[in-house]
Amino acid sequence: MDTKHRIIDEALTLFSEKGYANVFVGDIAERVGIKAPSLYKHYKNKRAIFDAIIEEMNLRFAEQAKSLNINGTDAVADSGIYENMSEESLLRLGRELFLYFLHDDYNSRFRKMLTIEQFNNKELADMYSKIYVDDPLSYQGMLLGMITAAGMLHTDNVEIMTIHFYAPIYYLLTICDREPDREPWALKTMDDHIRQFNRLYGRTA
Amino acid sequence: MDTKHRIIDEALTLFSEKGYANVFVGDIAERVGIKAPSLYKHYKNKRAIFDAIIEEMNLRFAEQAKSLNINGTDAVADSGIYENMSEESLLRLGRELFLYFLHDDYNSRFRKMLTIEQFNNKELADMYSKIYVDDPLSYQGMLLGMITAAGMLHTDNVEIMTIHFYAPIYYLLTICDREPDREPWALKTMDDHIRQFNRLYGRTA
DNA sequence: TACTTTGGCTAATTTGAATTAGCCGATTTG
DNA sequence: CAAATCGGCTAATTCAAATTAGCCAAAGTA
Numbered sequence: 001m002d003t004k005h006r007i008i009d010e011a012l013t014l015f016s017e018k019g020y021a022n023v024f025v026g027d028i029a030e031r032v033g034i035k036a037p038s039l040y041k042h043y044k045n046k047r048a049i050f051d052a053i054i055e056e057m058n059l060r061f062a063e064q065a066k067s068l069n070i071n072g073t074d075a076v077a078d079s080g081i082y083e084n085m086s087e088e089s090l091l092r093l094g095r096e097l098f099l100y101f102l103h104d105d106y107n108s109r110f111r112k113m114l115t116i117e118q119f120n121n122k123e124l125a126d127m128y129s130k131i132y133v134d135d136p137l138s139y140q141g142m143l144l145g146m147i148t149a150a151g152m153l154h155t156d157n158v159e160i161m162t163i164h165f166y167a168p169i170y171y172l173l174t175i176c177d178r179e180p181d182r183e184p185w186a187l188k189t190m191d192d193h194i195r196q197f198n199r200l201y202g203r204t205a
Numbered sequence: 206m207d208t209k210h211r212i213i214d215e216a217l218t219l220f221s222e223k224g225y226a227n228v229f230v231g232d233i234a235e236r237v238g239i240k241a242p243s244l245y246k247h248y249k250n251k252r253a254i255f256d257a258i259i260e261e262m263n264l265r266f267a268e269q270a271k272s273l274n275i276n277g278t279d280a281v282a283d284s285g286i287y288e289n290m291s292e293e294s295l296l297r298l299g300r301e302l303f304l305y306f307l308h309d310d311y312n313s314r315f316r317k318m319l320t321i322e323q324f325n326n327k328e329l330a331d332m333y334s335k336i337y338v339d340d341p342l343s344y345q346g347m348l349l350g351m352i353t354a355a356g357m358l359h360t361d362n363v364e365i366m367t368i369h370f371y372a373p374i375y376y377l378l379t380i381c382d383r384e385p386d387r388e389p390w391a392l393k394t395m396d397d398h399i400r401q402f403n404r405l406y407g408r409t410a
Numbered sequence: 411t412a413c414t415t416t417g418g419c420t421a422a423t424t425t426g427a428a429t430t431a432g433c434c435g436a437t438t439t440g
Numbered sequence: 441c442a443a444a445t446c447g448g449c450t451a452a453t454t455c456a457a458a459t460t461a462g463c464c465a466a467a468g469t470a
Contacts, residue, residue: 003417018325021226024457034418040459041417116321118383120223125383133380160401163394167376168368174379175338178323178330189368196365200405208447229427239448245429246447 004042006032008056011049016112020050054123057110061131068139087198093143094194095187097136098169102176102183112177132170137162153201161201168193209247211237213261216254221317225255259328262315266336273344292403298348299399300392302341303374307381307388317382337375342367358406366406373398 001009010031014023025046026036043049101107114128141162147153148161155161172186172193206214215236219228230251231241248254306312319333346367352358353366360366377391377398 016324019224019226019321021224022325025459026457035420036457037420037459037461038418046458112324116224116324119221119317119321120227129380129384133376155401157397157401160394160397163373163376163398164369164401164405167373171338171368171372171375175334179334189365192362192365193368196360196362196369200369230429231427240450241427242429242431242450243448251428 003032003034007039007042008049008052012053012106012109012113015050015053016109016116019113019116053110053113054127057106058127060106065135087195087202090198091191091194094165094169094190097140098173098187098190101132101173108177115174115177136166136170140166153198155201164201165194165197208237208239212244212247213254213257217258217311217314217318220255220258221314221321224318224321258315258318259332262311263332265311266332270340292400292407295403296396296399299370299374299395302345303378303392303395306337306378313382320379320382341371341375345371358403360406369406370399370402 007028011023011028014027014031024036025039028049029036029039032039039049043052101111111128111132114124114131118125118128137159141158144153144162144165145158148155148158153161169190172190176183176186212233216228216233219232219236229241230244233254234241234244237244244254248257306316316333316337319329319336323330323333342364346363349358349367349370350363353360353363358366374395377395381388381391
């Protein structure tokens with residue numbers, strides 16, 4: 001990774017821990033292993049580093065969204081979630097979602113940064129909502145809708161069903177961001193949540 | 206309200222909007238209608254203002270917790286939630302909870318401040334978890350547990366049932382904090398959530 | 411090979427925000 | 441009523457952090 005990327009990488013780490021205003025240009029430089037003035041060979045100023053992070057993340061999430069959509073419906077059908085749609089496949093879906101969001105290097109740092117900066121910056125508020133509210137709802141809504149259409153879950157309101165699936169995951173996620181020690185409890189709770197979700201929505205009406 | 210309280214009141218507003226580091230002592234003073242140096246007649250320094258806010262909020266929440274516990278079980282029984290436990294009473298419970306957390310003057314500002322500062326400050330992280338994770342779960346868990354014991358809801362895992370009740374409320378709350386325009390949608394979604402919750406857990410097993 | 415660009419450095423400089431000094435009128439209190 | 445004390449003000453002061461100036465060596469390039 002070249003210096004220019006190392007800078008936004010280290011800056012993201014620091015911003016996610018302390019917030020933009022509490023990170024000094026010198027802190028970033030130190031992490032990168034250079035002196036503060038050298039940073040200015042790569043970025044016009046501190047704000048430009050921040051903007052570069054946003055831009056980079058926008059790219060990443062756009063790619064991710066595209067890759068999910070390209071395969072889209074087919075990928076899900078292909079994934080075998082239909083053939084043997086069981087509690088186990090739902091459990092897998094939830095756990096993967098949770099652990100991906102929680103541990104993915106960029107997701108976790110970027111989410112914390114957005115959490116800290118969201119009230120200061122309309123653009124970040126919108127990104128937060130898109131990434132952690134609207135996109136998951138629409139993607140999981142699509143999945144759960146298909147599973148429902150296939151007769152394996154039952155509801156007349158997929159949106160609420162999706163919130164019932166996702167809100168507890170989101171809730172546990174924010175807890176782990178704040179208190180990583182609770183992760184084992186969160187994982188267990190996740191499993192219990194999904195098993196119960198499956199029982200609640202899985203019965204034949 | 207005397208100056209000393211006006212200061213922490215305005216400071217809380219500003220901290221909740223921009224975060225501690227982005228608020229200048231002069232901003233607070235201006236809101237209060239005095240000059241920055243005059244602030245120092247009331248507080249030793251900027252950090253002391255922040256600490257005073259924390260202390261004040263600790264008091265408020267302690268009082269609130271006490272008043273909930275004093276009446277405790279009796280209050281619930283008294284509240285008539287039993288006699289005609291209906292979808293309507295659950296709806297009321299959810300809506301009140303939601304609107305109280307969302308609009309209560311101190312709750313809403315303080316929650317935003319905690320959201321911004323949580324990763325910087327272990328004490329605040331703990332407060333956040335207590336106020337918005339642990340206390341609601343234990344209080345609502347108690348209520349729902351009683352309703353379940355009375356045979357009006359059905360589950361063998363009250364903790365998960367409580368998360369199923371509260372996590373969507375929490376989720377909607379964080380959305381409204383970030384995007385107040387979504388409040389009407391959130392309220393409607395709240396109602397749909399609770400009706401569905403009631404149907405899911407209300408059936409006789 | 412010589413010229414240019416790149417990316418590092420140290421030593422200023424600038425800026426702006428927190429805090430202190432010290433004055434002063436109003437209010438409280440012995 | 442006189443002396444504290446309170447709570448405001450203006451004018452410094454301090455200090456830390458962002459940024460700029462300007463030097464230099466190594467790497468790339470005509």
